[in-house]
Amino acid sequence: MLKMLTLFQGLPGQQPVSRAPDFPRSAQKLPSTSEAESEASMSEASSEDLVPSLEVEMAADRDEEEAGKKKKKSKGLATMFSVFTKGRKKKGQPSLAETEGEPESSPRPPAQLPTVEELKADLERGRLEAAGPLLALELELQEAAAAGLASEEELVRRQSKVEALYALLRDQVLGLLRRPLEAAPERLRQALAVLAEQERQDRAAAAAAGPPGSPGLAATRPRGWLQLWRDGVAQAAAERLSRRPAADAEGRTEAERAFLHMGRTMKEDLEAVVERLKPLSPADFRVVAAYAESYHAEFAAQLAALTQFELCPRDTSMLLLWVQNLYPNDILNSPKLSPELQGVRLGTLLPQTQIRQLEATFLSNEVASIRELTARALELESERWTKDEAPQRLDGRCHSELAIDIIQIISQGQDKAESITLDLGTQIKPLLLEELARFLRSYQRAFDEFLERCRQLRNYRANVIANINNCLPFRMSVEQRWQTPPDLRSSLLRPLNELKSHGFDTLLQNLFGDLKPLFKKFTQTRWAAPQQILEEIISTVAERMPEFSELQDCFREELLEAVHLHLVKEYITRLCKRRLVLKTAEQQQQLAGLVQANAQHIQQFCTQSGSRATWLHHALPTLAEIIRLQDPSAIKIEVATYATLYPDFSKGHLSAILAIKGNLSSSDAKSIRSILDINTGAHEPSKALFSLIKIPGPGDEGTQFMLPSLSWVPCAAQEQPAALAALNSHDPSDVRKSSVPGKDTVNIHRWDGGLKPVTAAFSKEVETPGPPWQRTEGGELKALRDGLQGGVQEAFGPG
Numbered sequence: 001m002l003k004m005l006t007l008f009q010g011l012p013g014q015q016p017v018s019r020a021p022d023f024p025r026s027a028q029k030l031p032s033t034s035e036a037e038s039e040a041s042m043s044e045a046s047s048e049d050l051v052p053s054l055e056v057e058m059a060a061d062r063d064e065e066e067a068g069k070k071k072k073k074s075k076g077l078a079t080m081f082s083v084f085t086k087g088r089k090k091k092g093q094p095s096l097a098e099t100e101g102e103p104e105s106s107p108r109p110p111a112q113l114p115t116v117e118e119l120k121a122d123l124e125r126g127r128l129e130a131a132g133p134l135l136a137l138e139l140e141l142q143e144a145a146a147a148g149l150a151s152e153e154e155l156v157r158r159q160s161k162v163e164a165l166y167a168l169l170r171d172q173v174l175g176l177l178r179r180p181l182e183a184a185p186e187r188l189r190q191a192l193a194v195l196a197e198q199e200r201q202d203r204a205a206a207a208a209a210g211p212p213g214s215p216g217l218a219a220t221r222p223r224g225w226l227q228l229w230r231d232g233v234a235q236a237a238a239e240r241l242s243r244r245p246a247a248d249a250e251g252r253t254e255a256e257r258a259f260l261h262m263g264r265t266m267k268e269d270l271e272a273v274v275e276r277l278k279p280l281s282p283a284d285f286r287v288v289a290a291y292a293e294s295y296h297a298e299f300a301a302q303l304a305a306l307t308q309f310e311l312c313p314r315d316t317s318m319l320l321l322w323v324q325n326l327y328p329n330d331i332l333n334s335p336k337l338s339p340e341l342q343g344v345r346l347g348t349l350l351p352q353t354q355i356r357q358l359e360a361t362f363l364s365n366e367v368a369s370i371r372e373l374t375a376r377a378l379e380l381e382s383e384r385w386t387k388d389e390a391p392q393r394l395d396g397r398c399h400s401e402l403a404i405d406i407i408q409i410i411s412q413g414q415d416k417a418e419s420i421t422l423d424l425g426t427q428i429k430p431l432l433l434e435e436l437a438r439f440l441r442s443y444q445r446a447f448d449e450f451l452e453r454c455r456q457l458r459n460y461r462a463n464v465i466a467n468i469n470n471c472l473p474f475r476m477s478v479e480q481r482w483q484t485p486p487d488l489r490s491s492l493l494r495p496l497n498e499l500k501s502h503g504f505d506t507l508l509q510n511l512f513g514d515l516k517p518l519f520k521k522f523t524q525t526r527w528a529a530p531q532q533i534l535e536e537i538i539s540t541v542a543e544r545m546p547e548f549s550e551l552q553d554c555f556r557e558e559l560l561e562a563v564h565l566h567l568v569k570e571y572i573t574r575l576c577k578r579r580l581v582l583k584t585a586e587q588q589q590q591l592a593g594l595v596q597a598n599a600q601h602i603q604q605f606c607t608q609s610g611s612r613a614t615w616l617h618h619a620l621p622t623l624a625e626i627i628r629l630q631d632p633s634a635i636k637i638e639v640a641t642y643a644t645l646y647p648d649f650s651k652g653h654l655s656a657i658l659a660i661k662g663n664l665s666s667s668d669a670k671s672i673r674s675i676l677d678i679n680t681g682a683h684e685p686s687k688a689l690f691s692l693i694k695i696p697g698p699g700d701e702g703t704q705f706m707l708p709s710l711s712w713v714p715c716a717a718q719e720q721p722a723a724l725a726a727l728n729s730h731d732p733s734d735v736r737k738s739s740v741p742g743k744d745t746v747n748i749h750r751w752d753g754g755l756k757p758v759t760a761a762f763s764k765e766v767e768t769p770g771p772p773w774q775r776t777e778g779g780e781l782k783a784l785r786d787g788l789q790g791g792v793q794e795a796f797g798p799g
Helices: 003-009 033-044 051-059 064-085 116-124 128-147 152-178 185-207 225-241 254-280 287-306 313-332 352-386 402-420 422-453 460-481 486-524 530-548 553-575 585-609 619-628 632-645 651-658 666-677 717-728 781-788
Strands: 392-394 397-399 735-739 746-750
Touching (some): 116 128, 152 225, 185 225, 254 313, 287 313, 313 352, 313 402, 352 402, 397 460, 422 460, 460 553, 486 530, 530 553, 553 585, 553 651, 585 619, 619 632, 632 666, 651 666
Antiparallel strands (some): 735 746
């Protein structure tokens, strides 16, 4: 169903008008000068005033030949009368006069013209058949004037009578045509025939050579009845469209009611003209075009007057909707009217410059409205968080209506513009996306504030999950509905990704806090029981998984990927602590086997739990292979492959892994690290792993000493003298030390080991009998002193 029909007929209390449109009931008389002057003398007219007197004056000079010509002429006039009597009712069928109870005139021979009284009586009864005899009288009067058969005074007097009759005829004809849908079709056909004949006579008079009129007669043509009819159509259109519409119960503004009234009236009236008036009208009248042009001009005038006032946003939108969409598409291009209006150039209801101004106002109004509505929606949502209101549950998931509300607000703005024109929809799209980006940034800030200030609320975690779930409909709208270019899509998704990431951090904070001391056990026990430690870690994670069940499936998978990443990252971090140096291949192979087994356990658990982070599957196994291999060339191949999988794998990370291989010479280590200088052609990683792992650098923990045995002992700068004394007890060929004045950093260079000089925490190695990987926890001075006295083999700081 057409939008226009829905608008006109589907409104409560607005039923279609079943009767014909109510055209004005009073016909305004527009007499010519001669017609107006002659009306006063109509009551004195007699039959001898016209035809009989003319015949008496002509009898003396008329011979038989002239009588024969007159007889032929009368026969020609009788033929012409058939134009007007063609539609006269046959015998036995009542005429309009008979229906009204008026007596009929007595029959007369075809060549005999009626008297003035008879014509006047016929016209006053609305009998349009009198138009033929009236035209004959007019023609005979012109012939008499041309032949000089009457005085000028007599001609003027008789012409006034003819014009008075024409005034009556004009009022009858135009009155019927101004209310065409209330008249019988036969009456309309007669009125249109009279109008057509008068138009032909006007054209014939205009085409005749010489000055208009005859000697002694005033010029009465062109009478211009066709233009009077068109003027009447314009006046009817103005009266029909300017009627004040009644108030309705739909809450429409006055302008909206006016638009609705004018649009419905114009559509219904034009369709009635097409169905009932056009089939009766001569083609050259262009009756449909005449009505369409008049209604269009009045519609445009009404809108022009309306735009002189300041319009509210609602009326501006409605005005553009009518001008740009409903009027051209649902009225002019409706199925009934479109074929009839082909070639009729109506144009637009408003000038293009004014339309552009209204469109700019519309865009500004819509952006302001959307900004206000979205801000209000976020304000109400934030109040619910701070009031500790629990979010809704939908299909077992924490749910918020905020995303739905915002998407509807943005979509309605887009739809409203597109309902006016597709071009306006294109214009508003970037403005709406800019407002959406503005809202998402505000949303992220409000959410971060909630995360910071409301940790103690009972429904804190549930509201965090609900807001993470909100990212899904936002993301789907950006990626699917609006189909934005990549750069704009990134700017829209960035606040959502930040919100989700901060939400994940909040949800995982307690879990990661519980895992931290468990991961420390790897280095605290010097990897003595990694399998048992990992089991404890996996068990801790498994116990916390139900806390995330109210996330949407896609976000639960992402969160499990974050857990998977954390497990792998922390495991690699422990391997990179430089706390473990293995000098034999057997020890390295044993550690590689443990790392490989742990990697398989982590991968299996995370995959079964729902993680899709397949990109992490090679992170630990390849490191285990690097630890296991002894051939530098084979290690280079593994390192090169690893760098393509994880482009953020740096020389610092590689050095930390190679530090485990105590039997690797410094030259081989340097050669292996040089592999990372080669451009592998790998793209920048979309996901980070090693960039999240910090390798201790210069000055991170004080000063470091490297000695030719197992490991490192960190200590505070205040213990440097004692550490230096212990260092000096070793063979100078093993160690070279240098100090930087004014700083607590001392660089120690190892001559016979596999590592290049390192600057790190101030440390000292203590050699005493005991298990090779045993260590104490804590970096306190007491631990160092105990180590120097031979109580333990090594003393390490925290971590």
